[in-house]
Amino acid sequence: MPEANMEFLKREFFKYYYENLDQLVPPGPIKNREFGFFLDKSRGMLRHKCFINLDEFHNFVLNEVPLDIYVSAARYEDPSNRDMQEKKLISAELFFDIDAEPTVSESEESAWVCQNCGKYDLGTEDKCPVCNSPVERAEIVNENQLNEALKEVKKLVEVLRSDFGIDENHISVFFSGNRGYHVHVDQEEFINITAEGRREIVDYLLIQGFEEKRIMHLLKNRSFYSGDLKGIIGRIYRMILEAGGDKIPRNKRRILKQINEIIEEFKVKVDPVVTIDIHRLMRMPGSINSNSGMVKKRVRLQDLSSFNPLKDAVALGEGETVLRVKAVPRFNLGGKSFGPFKDEEVELPAYAAAYIICKGLGEYVRR
Amino acid sequence: MDMGENVLRAARYPFLPEAREFVSKHIDLSLESLEKTGSEAVLKRAVERVKDALILKEVRVMPQHESNYVREMLSFPIAIILVSTIANEYIRRIYSLGESRGAYKRLLKESDEILLLIGEKLGVRGVMDSNNLIRIRIPTYLNLAYIFHEHRWKLVNRIVDKGYVWVNRMEYARLIQIEINNYVYEKTLETLPVTAVPQSFKEAAKTIVETWSRLEVARPGYAASEEKGGNPPCVSMILKRMMAGENTSHFERLVVATFMIAKGREIEEVVELFSKQPDYKYSITKYQVEHLAGLRGGGKKYSVPSCRTILANGLCHPDENCRGIKHPLSYGGKNARGQYGVS
Structure with missing residues (x-):
């Protein structure tokens, strides 16, 4: 990622975290959780981190301004131990991941970049017309796809309630900040289910x-x-x-x-791997998703039908930002429609600029 | 219920909390004092428990055992001490199986009331419904029932409602059996101060090991395998025999095929493994493997049998990497690092 892009993102993320620090509260108890961070895109994940209290965690976030923040669904006796066995699992929330499936139809809704020769364009190409290597598609998720995912979430919540008898107060639904939804269950009995037992829950949901x-x-x-x-x-x-x-x-x-x-x-289309993996790190509620610049946002159960992720999960500011874009398909964000753009300099609100940068489709120029 | 009945029950099911309580209240269980109090009879009965498990795969408790309830209750913790002294994974496993199997058979003969009482005391709480089915909490069920590989145990095939799952009497007793098995196994894993074990215990343990070797279960190669993520010894041993062209049983073939499929091997690769079997026919084997992989028939993928099932079929030859695992697919994965993902 070009330095100017990184500086822009870090500046915007910092502002968001500074103003919304009270929203950034990990599931407790904090000293029993493992944390993971992406500090920049080129380095691997910084994991096995552990904090004694909320202040220490908040200071870390404001100092480092991570691109992504993760926390374990599990509680451990020794969360910073690098050996998974030695971490000594206490319990782990049940965690479900439901992703929207991208189904691109119109060429205006898609763009691609060739990682080999650098060519890019709008459209639904699979292979680069210049060098014939496979291209990387820009991942733009639209309302319809997110609505399909939300339908699965509603099915999941219903099964958890009626079949598994889980109390509504122990079911939390989040928009992941990019492509889908996360559902967390923290009811006492259920956090002690073994990985094998969780596999059975997955089979139940997928009717396998x-x-x-x-x-x-x-x-x-x-x-x-x-x-x-x-x-x-x-x-x-x-x-x-x-x-x-x-x-x-x-x-x-x-x-x-x-x-x-x-x-x-x-059948409820959950990602089986996520639920079975008891040691999984999940994106931290209230943190920014660096694949979009949107935030992982809690959706109350009674608001599931009225929730609009592409508006309600927009986190960054409105400040006008000038960007040089390569090829950006049309996208909706913050209640506005943007694009399609190609090879132009555009002025956009910071949240939309961040979205394009997070997708790797543009370069920051100036404010 | 009078005291006598309670004591008899504690003797019949010595892993019940009341048996443990009785033992700790009435008898000094420190190893030195046991040695002194002339507990030869207890030690003898403890050895018998382990040998029953080794030879019959079931620890018998007869009326004459029950009536000598102090000896009976004491013999259980002593048997645990003997098994953990021997520190052999197979003996640990077969002993837990034997205790739990014996208990299962006795449980089936109990009244509903007692069956539910014992379940509750062991943490497998059940409630009898009017339809003569027992309902238990889903988490309790899941943590025990996953061990069975028959499809009828899958949650998706059960009556489920508001956090409960319904089982019949026999199934309920089976779940209690698994709980007992786990409890006994965990107990045998607890480490003892080696120096404290009295000479008489060491001699008793020796006779158990002798019985075991006489049963020809002992085989060379018990050292932990070097290769992490390799096949568990049960699968390796079947494979070895298959490679040598030895005829293998239906169950052995099922273990190998389901294991390889679960490991993501191609159908053709799995079929090839069977090519040295005396009755090998490519088309039939291929059909059967595809069936197990869920590519034919009802589309059901068959799961790999659990360690318990493999043990019950006499095919468990654990090495040190098997310690604590309950399913062949967990083999070698225990200490694997850096495999976990994020969402």
Whole structure:
């Protein structure tokens, strides 16, 4: 990253953290958490960091102005120990990651950069037309994709509540600041589930390893009052009964097909690796995501439907900033629409300038 | 419930908290005093417990044992001491299996009331519902049931509601069995001051080791494998036999195939492993491997059997890297560094 870009980002991030330090509170107890930071893009992550209290952590953030801040979902007896076993796990919050899937259709919504020859343009190219090497796509996520992810979040919250019996007060939903959502669960019993147990939760959410023959059996006998049948099995069984009305399909292949369709609809598309990995570092709530310059923002459950990530998670200032851009597809941010731009000098609010810089599509010129 | 019944139950299930309490209240359990108080009978019974586990894979507790309840209760902590003195991973595992298996069989004969009481005392709290099913908390269930690899144990195939999962009596007893197994195993891992072990104990431990070697379980190569992230010894041993063209059992093949699939090997690579089997037919093997990988039939991917299941099938030959792990896929990963990601 060019130095001017880095200086600009650090300046803007510093201002944000200085003003919003009270928002930057890690899950407790702070002395049992491991922290990780990206201080600049070229170096690897600084991890195994540990702080005695909030002041020490805040001082570190204001001094170093990290590009990204992470904290462990786990509590450890010795979080700064470099050996994962020696950290001595106490417990770990359940952590779910749901990402929007980028589906680019219009060429105006996409841009690419060739890492080999430096060529760039708007469009949906996979290979560089000049040197034929694979290109890097600029990752612009739009409202529709984020809405799809939010639907999954709502499904997840519902399953956590109704099937797992988790209290609403122990479910926290966050916009990750870039492409998706994080859901944290800190209810006492659930933080002690082993990695293997978490794998089962993931399989439950993704409906993996489901035995269709149980449904077949139920359909054949119809012995069970369907209202008594709770959980995934019950939901699938009731859907088939409802869809069939009086006529229950007898053809085995048709039922199987129907079951698979229902599974597709019911499954909650969480990233399995994230939930199973008990030692995972998660982006710190209230911190800036250096892939976008937006903030990882808490969304209250009652606000899930009205939340607008591309507006509500904008963190940086409005100050006019001049930028030389390469190729930037159209994007919406802070309630405004920007771009598409190509090979031009543009004047943008700082938050939009930071967004372009974070995506690697422009260079800072002046304020 | 009178005192007598409680004591008999504590003798039948010596890992219950009340048995531990009884032992610590009534008897001085320091090693020197045990040596002195003429506890030959206790030591003999303790050896019997471990040998039962080694030979029968089940520690029997007969009425005549129960009636001699002091000896019975004491023999359990002594057996633990013997097993941890021997410090052999296989004996640790087979002993925990034997204790838990014996307990499981006894549990099935108990009334519902007692079954639930014992479950509760061991931290596997259950509530009997009107439909004769027992409901337990999901976290409790998950931390025990993952060990089973049959699909019916998967949470996705259970009745689940508001934080509870429903199991039948037999399944409930199985979960308690796992809890007992874990408890006994953890106990055998606790380290003892080696110098404090009396001579009579050392001799008793020796007879256990002799029994074990006579059972031909002992094999060379118990040293910890150098290669981190390599195959666990159970898988390596099956592979070795397969390479030598020896005919292997259905279960052995299942272990190898599911393990290799889980490790991300290509189907063709996995099929190739079976090519020296006397009954090898490419097309059939390929079909079966694909089936296990979830590429055929119902699309279900078969999971790798747990250490317990492998042990119960007589295929567990643990090395020091197996210590504390419950699943072959965890082998070698325990101290792996720098593998963790961020989100």
